[in-house]
Amino acid sequence: MKKLGFIGMGNMASAILLGAVRSGFLKGEETVAYDLNGFKLDSMNKACGMARAASTEEVIADSEIVLLAVKPKAVENILAEQRERLKGKTLLSIAAGWQYSRLRRLLDTSTHICAIMPNTPALVGEGMTIIEATNDLSQKELIFTRRLFGSLGQVEELSSEMMAVGGTLSGCAPAWIFMVIEALADGAVYYGLPRDIAYKLASQTVLGSGKMVRDTKTHPGKLKDDVCSPGGITIRGVKALEAGGLRIAMMNAMEAAFKKPD
Template structure:
């Protein structure tokens, strides 16, 4: 089985490296193309992947084609590869706002899988939302699961919710980085060395996320476990609530979702 990657940006590279670290396929079964040839040629030298001369060659030689380009060039790329797409080829998209129906209209054939990964995939800690066209069979779905499980977790959802998932999981790392930075800035303001402040803040955030994931407890329950009557934590929470933290986060998710609906 041959897997082709059109595009080797952050998300494409995360998936490529995740697959290379696993024993899922051999390096020579990965066919790569990126306009910045240094990216893929470097992988070829280091790991033994195959560099295609163009998108057409890549599509023709691949059983699975992962289109990891920006939304504004999707139409151009899909039209370019259309003649090489067969009924049995699996086409995986990685972009907000690009619907399965839109891809079908441009390609005319193929099994379409729409995905939304996030950047923690770069360290194997990502989560990918996945939805499928009706042509995708169960064995095809299992293949998709294997590909994306090389760099994290997977959730399968209805397509109508995929852009919501994008706002919650794909945009949110940036929101969380802002929160970590703000926590660290507070520590620096009060005298902590910056490197220590970043370490304390980032580990607190990653640990808190793991607590929600691994314990299954409601976030509110975990919050209450940290919040003593009349203590320091509830005093900080009072300020966050007064400043509208919850509302700001909810509005950020809505704004990201609405932006995705306008992309193509």
Template sequence: MKIGFIGMGNMAKAIASGFIASRKIQKENIFAFAPNQEKLKKNAGEIGFIPCESILSLADSCDVFIMSCKPYQIEGVLSEIQGRLFGKVLVSVAAGWSYEKFHGILGDDVRVQCIMPNTPAMVGEGVMLFEKENSLNAGELKEIKDLFSSLGIIEELPASLMGIGGAISGCGPAFMDLIIESYADAAVKYGISRQTAYKIVSQTMLGSAKLQLKTEAHPGILKDAVCSPGGTTICGVDSLEKNGLRGICISSIDAIMKK
């Protein structure tokens, strides 16, 4: 499989880095094109993929493409290379583009799968949301899922739920980083060094998340297990509840969905 990235922004870098780190695909089989050739070549030197000097060169070099440019650029890109995509696979990671939208432009000539990934894919802990509606054959779908499973977990959602799913998993890392920074600030306030604070808080978040995933226990049950009667943790929980933690979290997603 020769994979071509159309665009090489932060998300594409995370995916390409994850593919190479997982050894699911060799770096000499990963190609990319972006208009900013200087930045593209710099990224190629860091990650190991092969930079292409033109979008047409990329189209001729690969059989699977990852559409990772800005959503508003997609129609222009497709107008340039549509004829060279015949019989090939297009995997889109662009927000706001569904299988139906691609199919309206490409018809049945190109097999399409839309995915919403997130940046933790770079370390193999991402969330890959696969839109259920696609035109890949069974073998291709299995191969693409196997490839992306090296970057994290895969969940399928209907087109109608890809927006909210992407809001949670795609924007979520920024929210988690804010929480890490906030609790690290608290640790620093009481004397722990900044570097140690980040390590303690990040590992606490990682461990808590893995415990929930492994046990599949309700988060409330896991929370209760830490809250001893009259203890310190329940006092902290009480403060979070009084300050509206749940409502703030839900409101952040409301703001995204209303944008």
């Protein structure tokens, strides 16, 4: 019996598996996965020793805890097909838009359920994972889940009402920050800095700035003020960013991602 089985092995599931193995929390041979993409399974097997299952049914039968990592549109059909097999099992779901109440309607009461929203920086041990406070996990299962995702970065528990907005922020913002890193590097390349060095400087600066906010618990506005000398180059850059609408652009990005299309 494997400790953790994956139904689906896309980018996020791969990040979780590789991150957990690299952190030492799990061994590859303690996991099993099934995905329609056989090449992906072969690749992960070679990367970490994960066992390759021949079907979703095999993953469920051979795993203590099952992690559902498929496209949101596929969830309903999979759970309907596997309802009986999931009786008495523990299911962690990372499918966007599928919170506890929605999952609960499709599964037997004996199935332990928890909705989780991780993000891709889990691959490098700097992930941000949100666990829905409403769940059926036993204390042992919850400890395992928190340690699993804790091995990939930070973990926060949110109420069901806050899961959607919290997941939008942590799940979508990496893409926006990648754009910021790219833009900062482009600006430096324009003035002659080699691109590889520009990316290194920009990415480490973003990483370090984030750690300062997180670890010092100092308001980001205060940290910004501390860097802005009167009449200095940084405050001139701040003025340019304000003129370009950086703040409203980021807020608008959150609104666009969070609100459902009409």
